[in-house]
Structures are given as C-alpha cells and as structure tokens.
Amino acid sequence: MSTELKAPELIRFENVTKRFGDNTVLDNLCFSVRPGKHVTLIGPSGSGKTTILRLLMTLMKPDAGTIDVNGSRLFPAGEKEIREVRKNIGMVFQQFNLFPNMSVLRNITEAPVRVLGLSRDEAEERARDLLDLVGLGDRCGAKPSQLSGGQQQRVAIARALAMRPQVLLLDEVTSALDPELVAGVLDVLRDIARTTDITMLCVTHEMNFARDISDEVLMFDSGRVIESGSPEKIFSDPGHERTREFLGAVL
Structure with a gap:
C-alpha cells in the first residue's frame, strides 16, 4: 500500500476531495490498499483520517474524485451498486452503538x-x-x-x-474506553490481524498497536498523505519533519 497505486488493489482513492463548508478535509487524495494488508492512518485530529473511513462506509460522499472497492465503483455510483459494495465492508466505531x-x-x-x-x-x-x-x-x-x-x-x-467483510475499518476503537480496558480490546484486534486475511484500515492514536499490526503506516496532515512506509521506518526513522513533530508529541 502506498500513494503509488499497486495492483491488485482492494481499495483505491483517486483524486478524492471532501469539504465541509470552507474547510477542505481531504485534498485531492490518492492512495490504495491491497487485499489482506493492515494499514494504519496516523496524524493530528482534523487531518482527514476518520473522513476516509466514513466515505468507505458511505456515511458521506466525496465532493470530487472516485473510490473503488474490489473493482467496483463506490463513488460515483447508484444506490444499488453502493449497497452491494457496502456488504463487503465492516466498521467498528469509537462508540459501541449496540x-x-x-x-x-x-x-x-x-x-x-x-x-x-x-x-x-x-x-x-x-x-x-x-x-x-x-x-x-x-x-x-x-x-x-x-x-x-x-x-x-x-x-x-x-x-x-x-x-x-473483506475490509474492516477501525475508528479509534479504544478512545472511549477506560485505560484499564484498552489492552483487552487491542489484544482481540491483534489476534484478528494475525489469524485472518481481512484487510484492515485503522485510525488510532495507540502507536504501539499500530507498530504491532500494520503492514504500512500513513501519516496524514491537512488532508494529504505526507509520508508512508513500514512501521519500522515511520516510527524509527521518519523522513518528514511533520511526522517527527507528531510522533514526538504522542510517543
């Protein structure tokens, strides 16, 4: 997974832009995810990470660009096509919503x-x-x-x-939990990552968890991917000053 598109792709964002009023949350975003990979999105709040997951869940629509999942167009597409694609995507939210x-x-x-x-x-x-x-x-x-x-x-x-689902989206799934409950939930997700072939796209501030489960880590800032690489590269030797600033604040 990287900002250069590689085949085969399970998820593909092509020039995706999303605005809320005058605020551009995603800015001409391009990236792809290959089947079975575990990709973690990191970056400051408001950098567009959760918006990516909500677009994939069809909870909102992009203002420009295309999104493909498993070779089928998610946006733009008709309601019937969107429903079919959505069957292959599961999401776990910050709030449990049971x-x-x-x-x-x-x-x-x-x-x-x-x-x-x-x-x-x-x-x-x-x-x-x-x-x-x-x-x-x-x-x-x-x-x-x-x-x-x-x-x-x-x-x-x-x-x-x-x-x-082919794709499991995880949106800050431990952020609403008391600290003593976080480890148990993360252990479950580690087991799923290790024992299944589900593609995982994860937004988290749990950097040790990201290091453990990720095939690739993407650093977001102002609606763009500013750096991507293996967990070892991103956490041990980031190349971008903004990545170093962010990790310095959260690690």
Missing part, C-alpha cells in the same frame, strides 16, 4: 439475517463462534448494559465480523 434492548447474541445476528439472508440458526452459530473469538462466549444472553465498555466494544467487533 442495540440496548437486544441481547448480545441478537446484536450480532440481526444484520446477517436481515442483510445477508442467513437463517437464524446459521447466524447464531456464527455469532457464538465470534463471541468465543473475542472472549465473550458466556455472555450471549446479556444485554449491553450488563457489560463493561471493553466488553461492549468486543461485541461491536464481533458484530462487524459477523458480516464476513
């Missing part, structure tokens, strides 16, 4: 049944396997209010994986 009136098991099975057309039995079998994966196999019947924040976030991760 349905409070549903059990943990139902939170995970609802989308596979309604969107993918799985039978309830098949969806529940998949959900139980995923809950075992995230260390919550014994909490199927619990309601979200009965779980800690870290447990709720692990349920949210299982819910995203239940759709069997």
Whole structure:
C-alpha cells in the first residue's frame, strides 16, 4: 500500500476531495490498499483520517474524485451498486452503538439475517463462534448494559465480523474506553490481524498497536498523505519533519 497505486488493489482513492463548508478535509487524495494488508492512518485530529473511513462506509460522499472497492465503483455510483459494495465492508466505531434492548447474541445476528439472508440458526452459530473469538462466549444472553465498555466494544467487533467483510475499518476503537480496558480490546484486534486475511484500515492514536499490526503506516496532515512506509521506518526513522513533530508529541 502506498500513494503509488499497486495492483491488485482492494481499495483505491483517486483524486478524492471532501469539504465541509470552507474547510477542505481531504485534498485531492490518492492512495490504495491491497487485499489482506493492515494499514494504519496516523496524524493530528482534523487531518482527514476518520473522513476516509466514513466515505468507505458511505456515511458521506466525496465532493470530487472516485473510490473503488474490489473493482467496483463506490463513488460515483447508484444506490444499488453502493449497497452491494457496502456488504463487503465492516466498521467498528469509537462508540459501541449496540442495540440496548437486544441481547448480545441478537446484536450480532440481526444484520446477517436481515442483510445477508442467513437463517437464524446459521447466524447464531456464527455469532457464538465470534463471541468465543473475542472472549465473550458466556455472555450471549446479556444485554449491553450488563457489560463493561471493553466488553461492549468486543461485541461491536464481533458484530462487524459477523458480516464476513473483506475490509474492516477501525475508528479509534479504544478512545472511549477506560485505560484499564484498552489492552483487552487491542489484544482481540491483534489476534484478528494475525489469524485472518481481512484487510484492515485503522485510525488510532495507540502507536504501539499500530507498530504491532500494520503492514504500512500513513501519516496524514491537512488532508494529504505526507509520508508512508513500514512501521519500522515511520516510527524509527521518519523522513518528514511533520511526522517527527507528531510522533514526538504522542510517543
């Protein structure tokens, strides 16, 4: 993954611009991600990182440029095409966004049944396997209010994986957690990165986590990628002064 486009590409941003009023959040952005790679976006708040994830989730549209996922055009495209592409993308947000009136098991099975057309039995079998994966196999019947924040976030991760996405988007998934809960959630994500072939695009301020799981790290500033490279290169020998300033402040 780099600002030079390499084939095969699973995700491709071509000259993507996004503005909010007079504020240009993404400025003619070009980059691509190859299948199975784990790419982490770092940089100061407001540099456009989360906007990239929200564009991929079709929560907003770019003002210019094109976005392709697995060879299909996400933007610009019709609603039917967008829905089909979206089935291959899962996202875990800063906030857990679980349905409070549903059990943990139902939170995970609802989308596979309604969107993918799985039978309830098949969806529940998949959900139980995923809950075992995230260390919550014994909490199927619990309601979200009965779980800690870290447990709720692990349920949210299982819910995203239940759709069997090609791409998993992670948006500051530990930022809303108490410090003592962060390690458990990051350990789950490390296991997923190590044991699956899911492509991961991650926004985080947890630099040790980024170093552990990333194939490539992109440094963003003012809506542009100003530097990219391996974790070893970015964290040990960054070439751009802005990268050195940022890492000096957060490490």
